[in-house]
Amino acid sequence: xxxxxxxxxxxxxxxxxxxxxxxxxxxxxxxxxxxxxxxxxxxxxxxxxxxxxxxxxxxxxxxxxxxxxxxxxxxxxxxxxxxxxxxxxxxxxxxxxxxxxxxxxxxxxxxxxxxxxxxxxxxxxxxxxxxxxxxxxxxxxxxxxxxxxxxxxxxxxxxxxxxxxxxxxxxxxxxxxxxxxxxxxxxxxxxxxxxxxxxxxxxxxxxxxxxxxxxxxxxxxxxxxxxxxxxxxxxxxxxxxxxxxxx
Amino acid sequence: xxxxxxxxxxxxxxxxxxxxxxxxxxxxxxxxxxxxxxxxxxxxxxxxxxxxxxxxxxxxxxxxxxxxxxxxxxxxxxxxxxxxxxxxxxxxxxxxxxxxxxxxxxxxxxxxxxxxxxxxxxxxxxxxxxxxxxxxxxxxxxxxxxxxxxxxxxxxxxxxxxxxxxxxxxxxxxxxxxxxxxxxxxxxxxxxxxxxxxxxxxxxxxxxxxxxxxxxxxxxxxxxxxxxxxxxxxxxxxxxxxxxxxxxxxxxxxxxxxxxxxxxxxxxxxxxxxxxxxxxxxx
Numbered sequence: 001x002x003x004x005x006x007x008x009x010x011x012x013x014x015x016x017x018x019x020x021x022x023x024x025x026x027x028x029x030x031x032x033x034x035x036x037x038x039x040x041x042x043x044x045x046x047x048x049x050x051x052x053x054x055x056x057x058x059x060x061x062x063x064x065x066x067x068x069x070x071x072x073x074x075x076x077x078x079x080x081x082x083x084x085x086x087x088x089x090x091x092x093x094x095x096x097x098x099x100x101x102x103x104x105x106x107x108x109x110x111x112x113x114x115x116x117x118x119x120x121x122x123x124x125x126x127x128x129x130x131x132x133x134x135x136x137x138x139x140x141x142x143x144x145x146x147x148x149x150x151x152x153x154x155x156x157x158x159x160x161x162x163x164x165x166x167x168x169x170x171x172x173x174x175x176x177x178x179x180x181x182x183x184x185x186x187x188x189x190x191x192x193x194x195x196x197x198x199x200x201x202x203x204x205x206x207x208x209x210x211x212x213x214x215x216x217x218x219x220x221x222x223x224x225x226x227x228x229x230x231x232x233x234x235x236x237x238x239x240x241x242x243x244x245x246x247x
Numbered sequence: 248x249x250x251x252x253x254x255x256x257x258x259x260x261x262x263x264x265x266x267x268x269x270x271x272x273x274x275x276x277x278x279x280x281x282x283x284x285x286x287x288x289x290x291x292x293x294x295x296x297x298x299x300x301x302x303x304x305x306x307x308x309x310x311x312x313x314x315x316x317x318x319x320x321x322x323x324x325x326x327x328x329x330x331x332x333x334x335x336x337x338x339x340x341x342x343x344x345x346x347x348x349x350x351x352x353x354x355x356x357x358x359x360x361x362x363x364x365x366x367x368x369x370x371x372x373x374x375x376x377x378x379x380x381x382x383x384x385x386x387x388x389x390x391x392x393x394x395x396x397x398x399x400x401x402x403x404x405x406x407x408x409x410x411x412x413x414x415x416x417x418x419x420x421x422x423x424x425x426x427x428x429x430x431x432x433x434x435x436x437x438x439x440x441x442x443x444x445x446x447x448x449x450x451x452x453x454x455x456x457x458x459x460x461x462x463x464x465x466x467x468x469x470x471x472x473x474x475x476x477x478x479x480x481x482x483x484x485x486x487x488x489x490x491x492x493x494x495x496x497x498x499x500x501x502x503x504x505x506x507x508x509x510x511x512x513x514x515x516x517x518x519x520x521x522x523x524x525x526x527x528x529x530x
Binding site for chain 1: 292295296297298299314315316319320322323324326328330331332343344346347348392
């Protein structure tokens with residue numbers, strides 16, 4: 001790694017470490033709180049979906065990080081290429097670190113709370129692909145869950161960076177269109193289009209594609225990795241043409 | 248050497264820079280002067296590859312600037328606006344600059360912060376306009392890069408701090424000569440610091456010359472109104488001003504046959520600047 005890229009990588013990791021630390025502190029506090037509730041009450045407590053929470057956190061991190069990061073590194077006299085390469089490497093490390101922490105948390109909390117019959121703690125991905133994971137031994141299960149988490153996190157970081165890079169480059173109308181367009185697309189357009197094409201041939205092709213790409217943890221990992229690569233590739237020319245905006 | 252070749256920058260319908268060709272030589276202090284919105288900041292941002300030109304190119308030591316880490320590392324731009332993370336503390340930014348600029352003088356940065364009474368534990372967003380300028384100027388001056396570009400370095404500074412900053416600039420330049428480009432509105436103040444003047448007007452280079460040449464291109468004549476009027480009759484007068492019974496006239500050329508009733512002094516750079524860049528605005 002070249003010196004400048006190394007410095008950019010270090011800068012990205014350092015500036016992301018604090019929000020990541022705060023996030024895991026909150027996650028830990030939530031798990032402990034629910035475990036205490038389970039201890040002092042007789043009702044069942046079910047906590048799951050840590051990976052899903054991490055997915056949301058990493059997406060928000062990527063969305064919020066681009067402007068400040070790009071402007072600061074630009075101020076430090078770095079080329080756009082170094083800024084991009086340093087960010088890709090840092091986000092790769094961040095996705096890996098988050099996947100490791102999540103897996104360790106799942107294993108540790110499951111182990112510690114195993115004597116508590118009314119406290120159930122589960123992983124989002126292993127619950128989602130229960131039958132696939134049930135066939136695997138301890139090491140294979142964790143390795144696959146780790147790969148799945150890593151690829152999903154990387155895909156979200158990559159898509160978040162793409163959206164925020166486009167947002168930064170856009171004019172006021174473009175910014176409004178992105179800010180309003182993405183939620184409208186996800187929550188209105190997709191269900192409407194989905195309902196419309198549900199019976200069509202296109203729907204069958206689309207459903208088949210989803211089935212193939214997400215049917216097993218391994219396929220889902222490959223699909224997420226492909227998504228991360230695609231977003232990473234299309235973000236590069238955007239970053240290379242981005243100029244410092246006035247404030 | 249920084250070479251700017253046929254540089255043009257258009258923002259939608261506005262031409263910020265129009266076919267600018269300029270050279271900034273090594274180890275000189277330049278004053279980049281111009282009225283608001285004439286393209287000074289745009290020029291500095293293009294030189295440091297923060298903004299792309301519409302046409303033309305910038306070469307630093309013969310190499311293209313665009314996406315060139317090595318060349319970009321030779322320059323430091325103190326931007327008029329703040330692009331540092333607002334939640335970061337001043338000392339953290341000193342430390343990060345030290346990571347990105349291997350020759351950054353961390354010790355001097357803290358010493359200068361002490362001199363200016365800048366609290367290095369303050370967050371960037373907590374700094375006043377003046378202290379934000381001081382902090383950015385310290386980072387730039389301690390970067391020890393070959394080319395230092397200062398965009399409005401005295402913005403919001405009081406007279407004492409402005410004076411101190413000019414002394415620091417000259418002191419650091421004397422110990423370690425480098426090319427310093429100062430973009431400012433405070434022309435009279437900066438004239439004692441700069442060696443070369445570049446005046447930009449309506450996106451074009453109006454004047455590039457040594458400060459000495461510019462100042463010796465004319466003179467100021469002071470005296471009673473009638474005496475001054477008689478003297479300047481037929482001469483190339485830049486501008487005049489009257490105070491009570493006295494009159495100042497800024498005249499181009501060398502003083503000749505000056506009557507003993509009149510006093511001759513150096514040309515006022517600010518007056519010359521106003522004359523050169525006046526677009527006949529009414530009040």
